[in-house]
Amino acid sequence: MNERPKRSRAYAPDPRAPGRACDSPGCTEAGEYRAPKSRRNLNDYHWFCLEHVRAYNSAWDYYKGMSTAEMEAQLRADTSWQRPSWPLGHLGAAAWDEDVLRDPLHILRAGRVNRAKQAEAERPPPDLREPLATLGLSWPTTMDVVKTRYKELAKRHHPDANGGSRDAEERLKTINIAYARVRSKLGADARVAASG
Numbered sequence: 001m002n003e004r005p006k007r008s009r010a011y012a013p014d015p016r017a018p019g020r021a022c023d024s025p026g027c028t029e030a031g032e033y034r035a036p037k038s039r040r041n042l043n044d045y046h047w048f049c050l051e052h053v054r055a056y057n058s059a060w061d062y063y064k065g066m067s068t069a070e071m072e073a074q075l076r077a078d079t080s081w082q083r084p085s086w087p088l089g090h091l092g093a094a095a096w097d098e099d100v101l102r103d104p105l106h107i108l109r110a111g112r113v114n115r116a117k118q119a120e121a122e123r124p125p126p127d128l129r130e131p132l133a134t135l136g137l138s139w140p141t142t143m144d145v146v147k148t149r150y151k152e153l154a155k156r157h158h159p160d161a162n163g164g165s166r167d168a169e170e171r172l173k174t175i176n177i178a179y180a181r182v183r184s185k186l187g188a189d190a191r192v193a194a195s196g
């Protein structure tokens with residue numbers, strides 16, 4: 001029962017396969033089996049490995065008899081669906097048809113979501129942009145990097161190292177505030193990660 005399903009006769013490698021990898025993100029198997037991208041364009045194909053074409057087709061079968069409303073209800077109820085990034089309510093029936101049926105498993109979409117998440121992760125949180133700029137740090141960063149940079153700057157701008165200069169004192173204050181903000185943010189994130 002837990003063995004891999006036997007190869008079905010319906011699944012034979014397609015001789016017209018373009019000789020590239022499976023379209024499922026991260027899959028390195030050969031994409032030898034084709035599946036139409038949407039109900040309205042049956043001549044435009046994804047190319048999958050056997051495992052992914054089977055999964056794609058079974059999801060396709062599952063959704064194809066549904067109306068748009070039923071499909072939406074199903075997707076809303078599907079806890080594995082990544083709701084926060086799914087623009088419910090902003091799409092008409094045509095967009096549903098395209099986006100859902102092109103990607104009934106969410107596997108192709110997962111790649112797009114991951115890229116968007118990565119871009120988001122590389123942007124500093126709004127409240128840290130200024131402090132990071134003050135410290136001359138890029139995002140993401142770590143507590144070690146922040147501490148090292150802070151020590152350098154504190155030494156360089158310390159009034160004692162600058163003949164008691166008022167300007168240096170002001171710079172050091174700004175640096176101290178920036179350091180405190182970044183440190184408390186990183187500390188809060190670390191606590192969340194540890195408790196989660």
Ligand SMILES: [Zn+2]
Binds near residue numbers: 023028048051052
């Ligand atoms: Zn695959």
